[in-house]
Amino acid sequence: MSQASAISPTREKDFPEWYQQVVxxxxxxxxxxxxxxxxxxxxxYGLWENIQKQLDVKFKETGHVNxxxxxxxxxxxxxxxxxxxxxxxxECAVVTHHRLEAQKQPDGTTKMIPSGKLEEPYVIRPTSETxxxxxxxxxxxxxxxxxxxxxxxANVMRxxxxxxxxxxxxxxxWQEGHTxxxxxxxxxxxxxxxxxxxxxFLCNHLAIPVIPGVKTENERFPGxxxxxxxEAMVQDKKAIQAGTSHYLGQNFAKAANIQFLGRxxxxxxxxxxxWGMSTRLIGTLIMxxxxxxxxxxxxxxxxxxxxxxxxxxxxxxxxxVVDACEALAKTLRAQSFGGxxxxxxxxxxxxxxxxxxWEWIKKGVPLxxxxxxxxxxxxxxxxxxxxxxxxxxxFVPKEDFLQNVTELLQEIQDSLLxxxxxxxxxxxxxxxxxxxxxxxxxxxxxxxxxxxxxxxxNEEEDKIAKDMKVTIRCVPLSDEFAEEGKCFLTGKPSxxxxxFAKSY
RNA sequence: CGGGGCGUAGCUCAGCCUGGUAGAGCGCUUGCUUUGGGAGCAAGAAGUCGUCAGUUCGAAUCUGGCCGCCCCGACCA
Numbered sequence: 049m050s051q052a053s054a055i056s057p058t059r060e061k062d063f064p065e066w067y068q069q070v071v072x073x074x075x076x077x078x079x080x081x082x083x084x085x086x087x088x089x090x091x092x093y094g095l096w097e098n099i100q101k102q103l104d105v106k107f108k109e110t111g112h113v114n115x116x117x118x119x120x121x122x123x124x125x126x127x128x129x130x131x132x133x134x135x136x137x138x139e140c141a142v143v144t145h146h147r148l149e150a151q152k153q154p155d156g157t158t159k160m161i162p163s164g165k166l167e168e169p170y171v172i173r174p175t176s177e178t179x180x181x182x183x184x185x186x187x188x189x190x191x192x193x194x195x196x197x198x199x200x201x202a203n204v205m206r207x208x209x210x211x212x213x214x215x216x217x218x219x220x221x222w223q224e225g226h227t228x229x230x231x232x233x234x235x236x237x238x239x240x241x242x243x244x245x246x247x248x249f250l251c252n253h254l255a256i257p258v259i260p261g262v263k264t265e266n267e268r269f270p271g272x273x274x275x276x277x278x279e280a281m282v283q284d285k286k287a288i289q290a291g292t293s294h295y296l297g298q299n300f301a302k303a304a305n306i307q308f309l310g311r312x313x314x315x316x317x318x319x320x321x322x323w324g325m326s327t328r329l330i331g332t333l334i335m336x337x338x339x340x341x342x343x344x345x346x347x348x349x350x351x352x353x354x355x356x357x358x359x360x361x362x363x364x365x366x367x368x369v370v371d372a373c374e375a376l377a378k379t380l381r382a383q384s385f386g387g388x389x390x391x392x393x394x395x396x397x398x399x400x401x402x403x404x405x406w407e408w409i410k411k412g413v414p415l416x417x418x419x420x421x422x423x424x425x426x427x428x429x430x431x432x433x434x435x436x437x438x439x440x441x442x443f444v445p446k447e448d449f450l451q452n453v454t455e456l457l458q459e460i461q462d463s464l465l466x467x468x469x470x471x472x473x474x475x476x477x478x479x480x481x482x483x484x485x486x487x488x489x490x491x492x493x494x495x496x497x498x499x500x501x502x503x504x505x506n507e508e509e510d511k512i513a514k515d516m517k518v519t520i521r522c523v524p525l526s527d528e529f530a531e532e533g534k535c536f537l538t539g540k541p542s543x544x545x546x547x548f549a550k551s552y
Numbered sequence: 553c554g555g556g557g558c559g560u561a562g563c564u565c566a567g568c569c570u571g572g573u574a575g576a577g578c579g580c581u582u583g584c585u586u587u588g589g590g591a592g593c594a595a596g597a598a599g600u601c602g603u604c605a606g607u608u609c610g611a612a613u614c615u616g617g618c619c620g621c622c623c624c625g626a627c628c629a
Contacts, residue, residue, distance in 0.1 A: 138628090139627070139628070175629095208627075209625090210623090220629075288629090289629065290629090292629075329629095360587085361588070400587065401588070401590095402590045403589095403590055403591085406589080407590090438589080552629090
């Protein structure tokens, strides 16, 4: 029996529920028995591995090296930077004991009782500025030790009130870059450089267009001087922060005592930065590209870019078909896309063709290739693109397919970016008045990104956030947002429009 | 931490009001028929009904405590 779409409910009907169903249907992750923590399954983790691999290349290209720091941070470290401490205080898991004692119960079972109380509790890192800062303080003696350009791939824990698979989990995977520099100019340049790396990665690897910009003081990372952000729009028109790069000034250097002897023979505090992207990218990708049949993986990062489905209607031709599929896969794997060998999977499982096909649709494989006895005779393959409808199938000569496959993948990559960009642009509006603004974000309003002239205070910004659940996502860097105007709330003059939106 | 809801098979849930000893769909196993677009039929495996106590001849069902989870708010990548 055919269904209208593979995922129910549709995006239109109930977006949050659609999201959860897609994650499940694509078999990317599941909720675990640990509150707020997820099990990332192979299809989800495969995507993360590609994100990781490709980001890591960019980090290395820009001069960074990887290192690893402890999961546990002495509680006192978090007390060193007041703003930072306050920012994370409400979401820290704390380790207080280091051993268990077995206690026999009357019913024969054993209870394990924590004992060996720690003198000083440890906090499971919510982020590593403080402990990496302490290491930097030891490592930096002279201006010759700078810049120090370190990245860490790690898990962190933030005890969030309301977890959601990939978007907000108590434990998540990420990378955190931490750098120390001799001068403010250098550190600011580093912050901007990584911001550009993130912009480029989202656009060219995940096919997600973003608005690069700066956070307002209210939205800044706790303890930062400036927070640069990349804001994406997903299909329910909400904004999602996909990556941030912070210029930390000398705040953390002073807290951790990162000092060096400068060229002028005076002791100076270093200027530090930090920047991160997390498994939230996976949720962003799903919400940006998915349709009512499930995930759509951009080819650059898809765990498998091509899945070959052997069509074996008769047992006596089965082996021949499977062999031909394996041979095709081998030929494809010799080609490369985005600088990596093609990732090709032959699905030989003994399942019904239709069911198998839909499984890969839901997982979002960019290209599905069917090959059966008839195709072997006619030297052709059936090609299905995930970015087109589930029924779109084209029979093409095998040689042509082999010749054009990387272009085809690029075409899919481009079409996803184009589609996402059109969606965003169609839902991004320049508004002038408070009335327009309120109507835009009203319950029945269109919603999206409102480009507004703004010259209000932090308190006025807060009030809008409280009253309407709308925040300034960023002050865009690009000149296309610069123009003379008047703040829609206060009427004060403004040089630039900022992006207001509801957000994840 | 406030407001609401829920714990029954691997998953989603019905049964509870009106107590009588365990159900459905999906998934799983086997067989047959199907197979170029989410198959059909048949047979089968699978649950100390979250937990502890109370009421009762008898509790998934009624009462109370405890534990856990989900949703809505405040917090957040």
